[in-house]
Amino acid sequence: MQNTNHPDAALSDDDLRALASSGSLNAKSLARAREVIGVTPGETLWHRFLHRLAITGGAAVMSSALICLVAYNWTALGRWFRFGLLEGLIVLAVGIAIITVKRPMISRAAGLIAFFALGGLLAFTGQTYQTGADTWQLFAGWAALGLLWVLAARWWGLWLVWFLVAELGLNIWAFGDARLGRWLSRYDEPAMLMCLANAAAFAAFFWARRFTSLNVPWVWRTAAAFTIFWATVAGSISVWGERIDAAAVAQFLIGGAVLAMMWWWSSRPGSAQFEPWLLYLVAFGGIATSAHWFARLIATISWELGALVAVYIIGAAVFLHNIIRKKTQAHRGEKSASDRSAEGAQP
Secondary structure, eight states, rough: OOOOOOOTOOHHHEEEEEEEHSSOOOOHHHHHHHHTTTTTTOOOHHHHHHHHHHHHHHHHHHHHHHHHHHTTTTTTTTTTHHHHHHHHHHHHHHHHHHTTSSSHHHHHHHHHHHHHHHHHHHHHHHHHHHHOOHHHHHHHHHHHHHHHHHHHOHHHHHHHHHHHHHHHHHHHHTTTTTOTTTTSOOTHHHHHHHHHHHHHHHHHHHHGGGGGGOOOHHHHHHHHHHHHHHHHHHHHHHHHHSSHHHHHHHHHHHHHHHHHHHHHHHOOSSTTTHHHHHHHHHHHHHHHHEEEEEEHHHHHGGGGTTHHHHHHHHHHHHHHHHHHHHHHHHHHHHHHHHHHHHHHHOO
């Protein structure tokens, strides 16, 4: 909720943080400076934020309440009444979203209700007619049918909900019937599949940000976080088997390569995609993965040397934290210099 339109904001929040890091500003002076230049959100911004939060949260609660109402009264309600209630809600919500298109928050809330109601309708259809569809197919159908509404809404919140639905469906499928090949065990395969799928989703959403309707930063950030998580899991569990074979080494190398790619992508100071929190996630993943392999090596020698694993984890954490801190300071310095150059170029 940063006020970027303040007329007197010659300094940015990054400038203030740089001054605070150098010792030029103490905590009290930093807070006062943020208030003066408009960085700290004021009453209007807080009111707008709470208003949006209330509308979005209310829409989600209303959707959940209706689905729970039908589920709780499943035997008392007739088949056609159940379906009519959900279908009527979808039609009503879509109609409200179209009519209130000039009032974005109401329109988006209605779209969110319609999306949740669609999922409930698909679930009740499978429950009523016993279609035999797997659970992952329900989520896949939900994501596929709801994609058009998400594209029409052009709202990052609905995009994020849609992505989580698709992620859950993919997760259920990966830990169920999915097979990548015989070179991975049934324990290793789901993690590797989720890692590669999320990496592809991250690349696709990040590339699509050039289009206004598909510029949803929190979606590709979420995909990046899932990619790092599953790369860590895939690289770590590769040492859990009774023996280390070529498949375990390949899985470790793939997981490590994904983590290295995410580090390179988010660690360039001055770039638009510099994300310190992602760097910390990658650092955690790299330490966790390498620590598993180091512990396996120690186990083959003697567990009396197990304390070396703790020393390695602490040392690696301190080392990577210092690197990230320096990169963050360099990024703030480059961004401040770029902003001042842009202001100086203005007539």
